[in-house]
Amino acid sequence: MTVRLLFDRTVRASLIRFHARATHRLESGGLLLGYRKGSDLHVVDATFPSRWDRATRTMFHRSAIDHRRKAFKAWRTSSGTIDWIGEWHTHPGGTARPSSIDLRSWATITIRRRAPMVFMILDDQGQYLGLQTDRTLRQFNRVLEESVTAILFGLST
Numbered sequence: 391m392t393v394r395l396l397f398d399r400t401v402r403a404s405l406i407r408f409h410a411r412a413t414h415r416l417e418s419g420g421l422l423l424g425y426r427k428g429s430d431l432h433v434v435d436a437t438f439p440s441r442w443d444r445a446t447r448t449m450f451h452r453s454a455i456d457h458r459r460k461a462f463k464a465w466r467t468s469s470g471t472i473d474w475i476g477e478w479h480t481h482p483g484g485t486a487r488p489s490s491i492d493l494r495s496w497a498t499i500t501i502r503r504r505a506p507m508v509f510m511i512l513d514d515q516g517q518y519l520g521l522q523t524d525r526t527l528r529q530f531n532r533v534l535e536e537s538v539t540a541i542l543f544g545l546s547t
């Protein structure tokens with residue numbers, strides 16, 4: 391399956407900026423919101439940690455309340471075209487590789503959503519971007535095109 395991921399630069403920049411802030415040394419995360427166009431995905435927005443979230447150095451408990459509320463609001467104001475298409479979280483001081491907990495949770499989320507989902511990890515050096523389809527995880531590690539507003543990623547071959 392050919393799947394491409396278009397990632398808006400403003401969203402990517404705010405995630406990187408969020409992670410770079412010294413006060414966010416705890417693992418944290420949120421939802422990725424965007425469009426599905428055929429099998430392609432387009433990230434146009436993200437949710438950020440709220441006061442309902444609890445974080446530790448190695449664990450992030452995302453409270454459903456605020457993130458789901460924002461996702462639903464985006465879905466409603468876009469007439470149902472912007473949806474929850476993925477999740478992001480940070481690995482402060484670690485590497486941007488999915489842990490065994492990440493792999494299990496990504497598979498569970500994707501099976502429940504019944505649609506391919508994008509998963510992003512940010513570490514101090516870079517980012518990991520993956521596509522989970524049923525039980526298969528593949529990495530978006532090829533940049534196909536870049537523009538002022540967005541980056542188009544392709545899956546590893």
Ligand SMILES: [Zn+2]
Nearest residue numbers: 479488489492
């Ligand atoms: Zn993780």
